Amino acid sequence: MARQPIGEILLKADNISLSFGGVKALSNISFDVREHELAAIIGPNGAGKSSMLNVINGFYHPQQGQITFKGQTRSRMKVHQAAVQGIARTFQNIALFKGMSVLDNLMTGRNLKMHSTMLEQAVYWGRARREELEHRGKVEEIIDFLNLESVRKTPVGRLPYGIQKRVELGRALAAEPSLLLLDEPMAGMNLEEKEDMCRFVLDVNEEFGTTIVLIEHDMAVVMDISDRVTVLDYGRLLAVGTPDEVRNNQEVIDAYLGVASD
Amino acid sequence: MSQDLMFLIETVISGLMAGVMYSLVALGFVLIFKASGVFNFAQGVMCLFAALTLVGLMETFGLPGWAAVILTIGVMAGVAWVIEWAVLRHLVNQDPIILFMATIGLAYVLEGVGDLVWGSDVKVLDLGIPQGAWDWGLDNLNLYVEKLEIVAAVTAGLLVTVLAIFFQKTRVGRALRAVADDHQAALSVGISLRSIWVIVWTVAGIVALVAGVMWGSKSGVQFSLSLIALKALPVLILGGFTSVPGAIIGGLIIGVGEKVAEVYVGPFVGGAIENWFAYMLALAFLLFRPQGLFGEKIIERV
Numbered sequence: 001m002a003r004q005p006i007g008e009i010l011l012k013a014d015n016i017s018l019s020f021g022g023v024k025a026l027s028n029i030s031f032d033v034r035e036h037e038l039a040a041i042i043g044p045n046g047a048g049k050s051s052m053l054n055v056i057n058g059f060y061h062p063q064q065g066q067i068t069f070k071g072q073t074r075s076r077m078k079v080h081q082a083a084v085q086g087i088a089r090t091f092q093n094i095a096l097f098k099g100m101s102v103l104d105n106l107m108t109g110r111n112l113k114m115h116s117t118m119l120e121q122a123v124y125w126g127r128a129r130r131e132e133l134e135h136r137g138k139v140e141e142i143i144d145f146l147n148l149e150s151v152r153k154t155p156v157g158r159l160p161y162g163i164q165k166r167v168e169l170g171r172a173l174a175a176e177p178s179l180l181l182l183d184e185p186m187a188g189m190n191l192e193e194k195e196d197m198c199r200f201v202l203d204v205n206e207e208f209g210t211t212i213v214l215i216e217h218d219m220a221v222v223m224d225i226s227d228r229v230t231v232l233d234y235g236r237l238l239a240v241g242t243p244d245e246v247r248n249n250q251e252v253i254d255a256y257l258g259v260a261s262d
Numbered sequence: 263m264s265q266d267l268m269f270l271i272e273t274v275i276s277g278l279m280a281g282v283m284y285s286l287v288a289l290g291f292v293l294i295f296k297a298s299g300v301f302n303f304a305q306g307v308m309c310l311f312a313a314l315t316l317v318g319l320m321e322t323f324g325l326p327g328w329a330a331v332i333l334t335i336g337v338m339a340g341v342a343w344v345i346e347w348a349v350l351r352h353l354v355n356q357d358p359i360i361l362f363m364a365t366i367g368l369a370y371v372l373e374g375v376g377d378l379v380w381g382s383d384v385k386v387l388d389l390g391i392p393q394g395a396w397d398w399g400l401d402n403l404n405l406y407v408e409k410l411e412i413v414a415a416v417t418a419g420l421l422v423t424v425l426a427i428f429f430q431k432t433r434v435g436r437a438l439r440a441v442a443d444d445h446q447a448a449l450s451v452g453i454s455l456r457s458i459w460v461i462v463w464t465v466a467g468i469v470a471l472v473a474g475v476m477w478g479s480k481s482g483v484q485f486s487l488s489l490i491a492l493k494a495l496p497v498l499i500l501g502g503f504t505s506v507p508g509a510i511i512g513g514l515i516i517g518v519g520e521k522v523a524e525v526y527v528g529p530f531v532g533g534a535i536e537n538w539f540a541y542m543l544a545l546a547f548l549l550f551r552p553q554g555l556f557g558e559k560i561i562e563r564v
Contacts, residue, residue, distance in 0.1 A: 057450065083452030095447035097440045099504070107433075108440045112452040114433045128432060175451060 004209040006227065007035035009068075011056065011179060011213075016065035018051055018235075025051040026062065026235045033179070033213055038205045040214045040222045043232035044255065049215040050092060052232065053181050056213070057089050058082040069179070083112055088177035090168040092184045092215075098157035102148055102167050103139065105156055109174025110135040139174055145207075146170050146200060162193035169200060173208070180204065182214045186221055194218075198225055219256070223247060231255070272405055273521050279411035281517020282418045283480075286473035287490050288497040288509040289421065290466045295503045296429070297438040297462035298350075300361040304369035306491025308467060311376045312338055313474030313483045317387050318380040327389045331471075338467025339460075341372070346459045354455060355445050373488065382485065387478035414476045418510065421472060425465075425506050438462055442504075496544035502554025511555060516540045 011033040018026040026048045033039045041049050054060040056067060058079040066075040069085060088109070097105050114131050143152055146166050151159055156167050165185060172180055185201065186194045202225055204210050216222045222229060223243040231238040231246055233255040239246050246252055287309060294302040302308075315337050319330040349364050392409040399405040429435040440448045441458050449455060477487055493516075501512025516539075524536045547554065 059446070059449075079449040080452055080454050083450065089450050091447065091450075095444045095450070097443035097447065099443055100436070100439055104436055104439070108436050108448070108453070109451050111433060111437060131433075132431060171451065 003206045004036040006037050009033070010035045010037075010070065010211050012068040013052075013056070014065050014068070016052070016055055016062045016067070018048075018055060018060055018062040024235050026055070026232075029065070029232070029235075029237050031230045031237065031240055033211060035211055036205070036209050037227050038201070038212045038214065038225060039228050039230065040216060040226035041230045041232060042216060042219065042222050043238070044217065046234070047232040048235040049217075049232055050183055051235075053089065053183055053213070053215060056082075056179075057087055057181055083175070086175075086178035087181065088172035088175040088179075089181035090165075090172050090183055090185060092187060094161075094164050094168055096156045096164055096168055096171070099155055101153050101155055102143070102159075102170075103136075103152045105167055106139045106142060106170050106174045107135065109171040110139065112175065142170050142173050145173075145203070162189055162196070165189070165193075165197065166200065169197075169204075173204065173210075176208075178211060180210050180212045182212060184215055184217070186216060186218060194221065201225060268404065269525075270522075273525050274518055275405065275407055276411075277518035277521030278514055279407065279415060279517070280521065281514035282411065282415045282510075283473075283476055283513075284490075284493050284497050284516055285510045285513025286414065286418050286421075286469065286476060287494040288501065288513055289418075289425070289506065290469040290473065291491075291494055291498055292501075292503065292506055292509045293425070293462055293466045293469060295442075295498075296506075297442050297458065298361065299358050299442050300365060301358075301503070302466070303362065303365040303491075304372055305466065305470060305494070306488040307369045307372045307376075308338075308341075308470035309474040309477065309490065310483070310485065310488040311341070311372050311474075312467060312471035313387060313478040313487060314376045314380045314385070316389075316471065316475065317385045317478070317483050321385070331389075334471055335468055338471060339464040342460050342463030342467055345463055346456055350459050351456065369488075373485075384482045384484040385478075387475065387483050389475060389479065391475075391479050393479075410476070410479055417472060417476070421469065422506055422510055429506060434458075434461060493540065496540040498554070499544040499547050500554055502556040505554070505556035508554055508556030516543065519543060 009032045013032070014030050016026055016029045017024070029052065041052055043049050051060060055062050058077040058081060061076045066073050067077070069087070072085070097108065114135060143149060146169065148163070148166065148170060151163065156164055159167065169182070169185065182201065186197050189197060198221060201212065201214065205212055214222070214226065226243060228241065229243055229246045230240045231252050238251050238255055239249045241249070287305070290305045290308065291302060294300060294305070312334055316330050316334045319325050319333055320327065325333065345368065349368060350361070353361055353364060391413050394409055396407045396409050396412060399407050429438065437448070437453045437458055438461070440451070440453055441455060445455065474483070474487065477490055497509060497512040497516055500515060501508025501510070520536045520539045523539045524533070528535045
């Protein structure tokens, strides 16, 4: 299937500033993400990448600035609202439900798509049962897509790191998000796992047309797969552009390689 | 059948029945532990509070039993809501030990409120649950079993079936387990922590009510009712803190073990085994199988 063309602006961050006590995590950051785009945020450790993601997803509330998502502007948003609006994410340190099976973990991703009431569920009858089966079908498709068939029933705590990362991606996908936030999906992986994960990220973008914002500090990976790159350093916006533009940007080179003081 | 064998069967059955009563209490702990990873110190007091409210409503307002039960369920839901609003909401993402400390405080508050509203004298709870021996069993099998215990066993069976299905097969059940595992991740998939907490504390309140009714019918509603929580502890250690079936099996094992040990080993050591047997068993489990019989094994990757 051909990739869907990049469309309108889906997410727009305006002058976001965030600080913890006296520490400025983000200062005056503005950038946007377009529909069906695969955007990356890069930067050295402590540059504010994760903070940016947490702002988009509602875990952090910026002191200044606002986020516009699907045309709706807000400066404070709760995580729950973000999920309702179609933002799903993965975490830098895997945050899976360790005691639950892969299948159940993915089913939690469908949480907001299920509507039966408490009472119906308590007796597990009628709509509750129908819904369960219907969503189970959708989840099986994702399991298929991510090659997780062999571990469907395994509690995720028992799976190797690389597979857990994949399950986490699966849980986010299960929500059929319009914006998918990936916090260092390749961190701590070996080369083979990294390549697999890259493939999956690209496939998600191509097959489902999902807009993706990806954080990564492995430059090579990012440059290969993203359409546009936003570079942060010490909470400041250093550069925005295509991978080629960013690669040749002097400030970026300085930030990554260090500048000789004169 | 020989006299001895008959006696053993009777001992085992009476143990099983006592075990069901322990299981009912343990169940409430498991629910809250599963959904928030917190050991709820206030569970025993919740049993007392629920039973007190039930009796109070019946005595003070002369309500019929069924109406009082429905109202009490409403009160427990209200209590759950208040607990979420006043305590849990402010402790999101805190260590389990902090939440545990909060439940200790909660226990004292609930106990105080119960005393204040309904008084501290011993009350008789009569919901019309049949009392006395099970005649048919006594006549035909020569078995002595209390009717109340049979009712308790059937109720516990029903409760467990419903809860097991609820936890394993439904969205809310899965959300409860998800919240127990990871608050942040649960939030990110759109699970609302607040409503989950209210739901789980309400369900725990209902289970506390059932346990309170059974124990209250047996020995009156009074402060000591809240101490049955102590008996639930070894049950939890045996069955595993996270397993609903575990709470039941753990309760049964402890009930039977206690009675059998008392009858057959007791005479050699001067009796009163019933008082400490459960705790010894729990200690052994802590040494050799800390996750209990059915608990989720905690796997830590290093």
